[in-house]
Amino acid sequence: MAANNESADEKLARELQRQFDEEAHGEEASYRLAVSLAGRHDISDSDSDITIEPENTSPSSPDLFQTDLSYENQSSHNNSTAGINRSTTVHDISDSSYSGEEAERSCTASSSGGELKTNRSLHDISASDSDTEPSTSLKDQRSQSSLSLKRKSGAEESLDSNISQKRRKTDLDRDSVGSEEDVATQPLAGDDEENSKPLCKYGSKCYRKNPSHRAEFRHTEDHRPSSAEDKSSKQSFKSSGSHRRTFSEVYEEAQPVSLFLTKVSGIPALHNGSFAVHIKDILSSSMGNLMASAQFNYMFDIPWLVQQYPKEFRSKPMLLIHGEDRQAKSALHAEAEPFPNIRLCQAKLEIMYGTHHTKMMFLLYDSGLRVVIHTCNLIENDWYQKTQGVWISPVFPKLKRPPPDGAVEGDSVTHFKRDLLAYLSAYKSHLLSTWINHIKEHDMAAARVHIVGSVPGRHLGEKKDAWGHLRLRKLLQQSVHGDSVRKWPVIGQFSSIGSLGADKSNWLCGEWLQSLGACRQLSSSLSSPPPLHLIFPSKDNVRLSLEGYPGGGCLPYSINVAKKQTYLHTFFHQWKSDGRGRSRACPHIKTYLRASPNWSEAAWFLVTSANLSKAAWGATEKKGSQLMIRSYELGVLFIPKHFTNRDTFTMSSSLQTLQGANEPLLPLPYDLPPTPYGNNERPWMWDVPCTDLPDSHGNIWCPPR
Ligand code: JTA
Secondary structure, three states: OOHHHOOHHHHHHHHHHHHHHHHHOOOOOOOOEEEEOOOOOOOOHHHHEEEEOOEOOOOOHHHHHHHOOOHHHHHOOOOOHHHOEOOHHHHHHHHHHHOOOOOOOOOEEOOOOOOEEEOOOOHHHHHHHHOOOOOHHHHHHHHHHHHHHHHHOOOOOOOOOOHHHHHOOOHHHHHOOOOOOOOOOOOOOOOHHHHOOOEOOOHHHOOOOOHHHHHHOEOHHHHOOOHHHHOOHHHHOOOEOOEOOOHHHHHHHOOOOOEEEEOOOOOOHHHHOOOEEOHHHHHOHHHOOEEEEEEEOOOEOHHHHHHHOOHHHOOOOEEEEEOOOHHHHHHHHHHHOOOOOEEEEEOOOOOOOOOEOOOEEEEEEOOEEEEEEEOOOEOHHHHOOOEOEEEEOOOEOEOOOOOOOOOOOOOOOOOHHHHHHHHHHOOOOHHHHHHHHHHHOEOOOOOOOEEEEEOOEEEEHHHOOOOHHHHHHHHHHHHOOHHHHOOOOEEEEOOOEOOOOOOOOOOHHHHHHHHHOOOOOOOOOOOOOOOEEEEOOEHHHHHOOOOOHHHHHHOOOOHHHHOOOHHHHHHEEOOOOOOOOOOOOOEOOEEEEEEOOOOOEEEEEEEEOOOEOHHHHOEEEOOOOEEEEOOEEEEEEEOHHHOOOOOOEEEEOOHHHHHHOOOOOEEOOOOOOOOEOOOOOOEOOOOOOEOOOOOOOOOEEOOOO
């Protein structure tokens, strides 16, 4: 990152980090933490400064904290954490911030004249300071929280409600982006209706993505092009050196595998120049002349989404497929209201704790149809500094004549078209029929991947292996030659973890690993299970990430789930992606693969929305006669024989290796072999306070709620 692009805040944060690092490594220095309610909202700084004076703070205490920490200890925020004997004032503050008031506090720790801020922002302070009665907007937020809590808590991600407040991007982040030249901010089309709304009183500091709030109040950053946007595509994500490639060239280089990571702001341009894509690249007119589109997703920021389309495509018909109900649904409709070209389709979720995780785009061009299957929510933050996966299909040409009713023509050897149609049929929604017809009318013979989906239900009989892990098992049994592969390790990499049972034999090393370890011939139940390696960010991976602790907002693993399945953590490895320049870009991608013992070959590779949960992959019931799935998920499976004349892929995360290859290689999102956690390293848990060490922005983490 160029030093002259660094803001004063950032310099400060870096300096503080350096100081803290020194202290943590035994330099004799006393420091003081101050929780400051310094805010923008009618509170004078002097009124709200609260000082924490740790007593007997040995400089190495943060390390001690990490060393012998049971999860219980980690979770108890009202104990003196970090072996730091904090003053009661501090406890009061932190306690109150956990006590159910959704108020986030901005804790600012100052050290030697610098400032350390927490993730917490300022809004609620004005509310809680000014009155005992929360403001209307806080009420809204709370009711939305309990709603989404009810909807989601349980099966998978232990759910915090205020997803987006954790995933919001700060102004500081925005300013810290680029290794590239500044791009002038221009007014963009589509702002007119925005200007009629009242301005949100929290301005650019507003973290709320609650669509009803966004629909009601204007947010300047909603329509200001962010650095990530400005610097997307050829303008700012140069490949390297002076040669600036168009996205079409980048796209061509990635064929036929066509697997990309999203571009990341704040890493060397080299790592955004190959096998990397921004949403504006995907939607750009160079990819096709857009007639209509459909967006399947979990989270939507509709005004932002509209702005990712080139101006000339912004009023083309757009169908959004979502899983929201009740209030969240009406809020989404309210957000779409200014855009008459947008229609919404609610995915049925009849099984408790199910969610609509599928992330897919249909892009209908005058020249054909393109399908994109990926891992990104349709919110700005998901395309900013995270590691995300994107598979982009070729343009499927229109069939010469439409096939007769019930017939699937123009399918690939992988049956991509048949299986995509089956997936869409599972929604049982007439709103999807036009897209089902578009798909039927296109020739998808060029698709080389298999669809691996999950749809909610109790699947039995001949449909038992249509979805989830049994679907993957069946595909692997059909195509993976077992003789050499049988003992190869299975790798799982994910961003969220569900409750998997008290014993590894219950599900993880039982039915799930049996599916991921499946091969041709030999009945997988007869062979011993393969080695299993799981990749999930450690606390330090998140702390030192580009986003800092807030990056952990997309890694919703909770302490209460974690402490019931400690066996799981014995499989854990760090997030590391030096090869792709993404070691500090928190993974929201989910991938699964079968690797050779020397880590250079893959027997198969899956990129999907499915996290490590029973809700996503399914769990068998009734003595294995049915598979129960709660959520919608979608991924694509890469089998080497559909890309090369070999039974394995050569894989690498090294850009140099990928660029120099003269056969299709698998562009790995992370480094192999996986790096085990250090002795005292713990998985990231998003509801555990991290107040011992500052993150890459100089902030500590006080989990919301
Ligand atoms: C944070 C989430 C998704 C997805 C789903 C998430 C939750 C928290 C991020 C996310 N759920 N959650 O499908 O992309 O608690 O449900 O990114």
